[in-house]
Amino acid sequence: MPNAMKLTVSHAPFLHDGSEVSTKQYNIIAATLIAVIAGLLQYGIPALGVLTLSVGSAMAWELLMNLLTRRPVSIGDGNAALIGLLFAMLLPAVVPWWLVVTGTFVAVVIGKQIYGGIGGNPFNPVVVAYAILMISWPMFLDFNAALVDYQFDFTAGSPLVLYKAYGTAGLESFSLGGLLLGQQAGGIGATFGLGLIIGGIYLILRGFIRWEIAVSFLAGIFITALCFNLYNPEVYAGPGFHLLTGFTLIGAFFLATEDSSSPVHFIPMLVYGLLGGFLTVMIRNLGAHIDGVIYAILIINLVNPIIDKIRPKAMKRVMHHA
């Protein structure tokens, strides 16, 4: 029929809630900012250098991979920037530039792009990168060594290192309030617990991360640490210490909750989080490593596809359809 009118034809549904991948990524970036700014105030210009290099190089790797694999340019969705930002938040303020660039290469290229980009990665790219760097160049990621030139008005030793070396005896100079407010040596954006908690709660309320994972991760740490602590309070620190040190809070709110590598069903989310928390404390208390969060998250990422099979049965249909 002669009809000049061209209507838009598409498939149902014709309503959409307006959500977008980029909205989520930018909101997560925004939620990190309190902790990041606190880190910048504490560590100054070197930290800013690490942050900007990390974000910039992560986006550059993403763009490069987009061009190499001839796929649509995806740096606009904010995911690469978020990976760079989270990676920098885990790093000490003073690290060699090439370590940052290598780290973002591992994160973006090996952690994400070779699986086909966003949504395809079985592991959290940031965690993969940090784990590989931790194995390859442990000396640069030792907070005590990296931050040796800083003058702090609190105990300069990283609390988890002291804990590993001296047990609870090494922790007398730390107060939980101080730890919450970031009075500890650690990653650029990983020490200001209060900021991470506020950011995490913001993301939970907005529905950008799944509360089940964050809460159960923290619950796993709390319960496991409490058990150890009750068993032998002389040797094992209490749950408050474990919750506020190392990468616990950034892990619970920003790393374990990464969409692609975490479960979506209710019970699996709880299992995933609890297991992560449990493993974290096990590694810290019994393992050889100083902080268990990175390895714990890698392991729960690994088991995620299996535990996500625990799900309600799909509705059985009883109708005939003509």
Next chain:
Amino acid sequence: MKRQFFGIATPKLKYDVIEDVQPEPVSVQPKQRVTLFIEKAYDRADKALIKKGDAVARGQRLQLFAEDPAAYAICPVPGVISEISPFIGMMEKQMTAVVIDTESDREDDRDTAFKEVSGTPSIEDAARFLGRVPGKPDFTQFTDADRMVKTIAVLGADQDLQTITGQYIIKTGISSVKTGIDILRKITGVQNIVLVVAQYQVQVAGTAAAGVRSVDAYYPSAHPEMIIRHLLAEQAEQGQIGFLTAEAVAGIGEAYNTGELPLEKRITVVKKDGTRQLVTAPVGTHAADILDAVNEQVENGDRLIMGGPMTGDAVYSLEHPVEPDTDAIIVQDKEMIVAGTDTPCTNCGECVRICPANIPVNELVRLLDAGEYEKAAEQAALFSCIECGLCAYACESRIPIFQFIRLAKHAVKRMRAAEEANA
């Protein structure tokens, strides 16, 4: 319909509710021609019982081929057949489009074939004449030997969002619904008939001499599958529940009351600005005529939807006709259209949480993306899908999941049919 600022709880979509003082529907008549669809491929033009140039009367039954009495349409206006052509609908559905040029000077030309049999209601006559009344009752569910329908659910609650057609029927036509229910009892032998309505209409529905069940205000609670699951679970054995819309039942009532086939379809028109207008128009009226009558301008790039916003079909032409089950016509401004993307699934899980059928949509969409349709049917509950469209509504990556699912179901059904044919 946007995402709430706080997103901790799963979003809920509320059905629209008819206003207390509903303005009278605008009555629209087709301007020059109507188009009717017959659900049968037009593959043997020489054998067709209807031909171009045939004069047809109001209410006349237009059967396409002699051997298939189920493939017919009811002519809504007197006129002359000007074109018969094949038409392909959604999912390769083979149909025949019959275009009839209206002749207003024959206004009173009414076919009387139904009137002659209307004194003694029977299921055969109902299937023969009433299968295309507005609301499109499916009588095959009562004649199918495999099915023993023991309960009929009459759907008075609207199936889709933004639509108030069903509620309007309950509000203004409950006496016809009652007549229809009485006749249904007689012709089908099914005594247990329940009327399913929105909560606020329970009282008015109570006058219809049937059991009344109410559905809550949130989509897709009025979907037949959800009704089976939540309201009629005790009777939910294989195929024992039949469904008819309230409009169809009212139409059956009217038909036997007056001896004339009801031809006027009630339609909710939703304009670009979101305002709503009830319209009555004969089945077959083109969307263009209806939109003219309510002063709605459609421009290049806009979207015209026949049916509701979650499950309707976007059509490519303003000449698309109202079908017997078109409850709504929606026009969306091009600025309002959210386009799909080819962003992969990020596994955010919104679809899984919103799915009323508990389908692991995140897994399903990966299998479908890879073309693993059989696997999707076996492992990811493809056929549990009730086609409500909520997954695609909530999808952050804006993947057209609903389309994937329909395509996959279609492909699997076709494959299985082919396997059976070869076995």
